[in-house]
Amino acid sequence: MRALDLAERRGAQYADVRMVEHRTEGISVKDGVVEGLSSSETQGMGVRVLLDGAWGFASSRDLTNAEVDQITEHAVEIARASQLVSGEKVDLGPAVTSQGTYQTPYEIDPFSVALEDKLTLLMNADAEMGKVQGVRTHRAHVTAQKEHKLFANSEGAYTEQTLLETGGGIQATAVGGTEIQVRSYPNAFARQQVTGGWEELLGWDLPGNAQRVASEAVALLTADPCPSNITTTLILGGSQLALQVHESCGHPTELDRVFGSEAAYAGTSFLTTEKLGNFRYGSAVVNLTADSVRPLGLGTFGWDDEGVPAQSTPLVKDGLFVGYLMSRETAAKLGRTSNACMRASGWNRIPIIRMVNVSLEPGTWNFDNLVADTEDGIYMESNRSWSIDDRRYNFQFGTEIGYEIKHGKMGRLLRNCTYTGITPEFWNSCDAVCNADHWVMWGTPNCGKGQPAQVAHTGHGAAPARFRNVKVGVLK
């Protein structure tokens, strides 16, 4: 409150302050040796002020009263500098006066689990991978993160949250001749992560999947390459589809990109405002939702970093583009209100528009029936490579593994699988989405955006889906 009072005395029309304590624990085992066992703590506060229509932000690790005063004065000084090159007056829309506390639901606090128990689990998983002949390196890891965050603004909001994340995975690498093949579990890059407790990680059964993962990596060395430069039917597994949603739906629906705020860095978006409500983004089976309320999602919380309550809003309904990810300032420009998408990666960063949980809603298909219904195609799963243009049109993804589909059956194993397309053409070619039985909340704890760089943790629910006439195999 000291910072808010001082900012107000200095003439700020609006101010907010976040105090954050963030604790991380990471353990990794590689080839039978503990690669790292680390604990990390960071704390600090950031003050954001709006002064005569211009923003300023300053932050410090030092929480003494003297430093609070100093960074508040510095934020005001920065806002005054912003006024030298400022535009129209900022409208934040309706005041935000949220009050309350939020705690991520969990059964077992991962920080309460003995280090020895975590190491035993990882050593077992790592050793199981090592039993498979031909594996060059193998790695297992777990991570836990706890963030305690206080938010207050000059409009009367005051919220307190404790957000808990648990993550981990295994990865095996096989090397033979000029081939290098990797398999991961449960998610690509061995990084599945959720808001929740240790019970979620136990449910993934890393040791129980270790030999399969390692065997697949070895088998890929001698698998046939993905057919080159053909157009075929593509079925994407859930985790790969989650990243497809992240890159080709999540990012282009960020309204700050649409308004050019990220033009110099992350890029802009093809989903310009005149398309809202009348652009056919995908086929009728494509329904995409932004939410911050679903269990396990890395975008699940009580309030965003502007104090706006967690909520759920459609982005694409029956294929039609109907919504954006918004902040207070950008929503007001469209005559809407924020849907709680302002998130900062820490005390030393401003909140910017970030994905929360952006998910493909389940369809009606059973996976086996979907494969049986596919005469000729390729199934791809687990991301290995991802790239998309600065307006989010042209994408190219590679996956760790693929299988040929012939006459409704999974066939030969395929290595070095890639596919490419143009976002709306791709989503309009989607003719089937699997049902809720196959739907998983995947975590993407490595989304980069903003300057200075911020890494966000986002959630993406997805079940496998089928796409027609997709170009695959760009490698000769």
Add this chain to the structure above:
Amino acid sequence: MIEEKDAHKITDTILKRCQGNPAEINVMTNDSALTRFANNIIHQNVAERDTEVTLRFFIGKQIGTASTNRLDEAGLEELVEHARANAKASPPDPNYPGLPAPQTYNRVASWDDATASYSPEKRARAVEIVCKLAAEKGLNASGAITTGSGELVVANSQGVFTYHTQTNADFQTVVMSNDSSGRAQESAWKVADLDAESLGKQAIDAAMRGHNPVKIDPGEYTVVLEHYVTEDLLGSLNFSGMSAQAVNEGRSWMNDRIGQQLMSPQVSIWDDGLDTSGSPLPFDFEGVPKQRVDIVRQGVVMGPVYDRYTGAKMGKPSTGHAPPINFRGFGPLALNLFMAPGDKSVQDMIASTEKGLYINRFWYTRIVHPRECVMTGMTRDGVFMIENGELTFPVKNLRFTMSYVKALDNVEAVGKEAHLIVGEFGGISSHIPALKVNGFMFTGSTV
């Protein structure tokens, strides 16, 4: 800033609390500010002050790590206890080579008072120049100017204590019309070395010339690549194989090729932490003095960079390339890359090209296959057709899928001017020229 004397106090306090156990400490301070602009106005303007202390605690060959930014007695006590507990729980690492003894370090100039104290108003004035120039042409400028300072302390229980200060500055801008864009960037450790007006004019010029881009067929083209692209080439080769760990695990483009002619004789790449035309750092995060390491000499693969851990595994001494304690698992890292300039200007390279493409920048590049460092990505912020030695028309952005190893084998000419770019992630600096490359493969185009 904590200054050297207080840094000593922090490391002494920690070492005392370690009670004779071997220990290694990194202290890093960051006092930086960034002014960001878009649509010809400043829309984000931020500053931060932080100090992070990281400790590796050893019980024999059992290793535990902890970090904190709480510098009071209680914070440092907790730091030691967390690291001790982690070490106790951890089985011994048989490969751990021990801590280095005190070394002799070169001092390098990398501090500039004017950069450290650069005010928000001065940053805003630099932005104002570019925004005004863009607005006068009916264009939209966006970008960022960064100024800041940092300290790095590496200490250990063997008596190592070394302290380095550094300032940094960077200006980058993208200028856009409704159908074109241009970009320019420069990094330096002296803010006075940045010329915002000149950078703005370069970006404006590209945006003005880029109207009405034409969609062309993908395929193989000769390309003239600005130094921004070269930075991406080096960065990708760095992450996919310049480290001894990548070589040891068989996943580097160097594997089985050390001593072989893999690239054009015009290509020489090295890492040098002492060269002040880069972003110098005289020692690594283990406290080992940085050595200049030739990675590719006249197209011949010379070898990777080493830290003590991978060096011990492979029977080689450290070259001074250990990353920060929290990133040790990634293996050694080249942080100060250089590519030898040649004797051609960008204009010379264009003039010598009968048909090809001029490309300002690559974007969103990702590895497709590690062995040949096959990458995919998009062109961005300025692509032009070259016909009969002249830029003839702007081209819509293209997707490439290309081995960067092959690209550097296909180098026909190297630019005579080298520029410093400090990357966003990891602070890797590259001092790099433009290139002319034959047979560059484009596999798609965008809308």
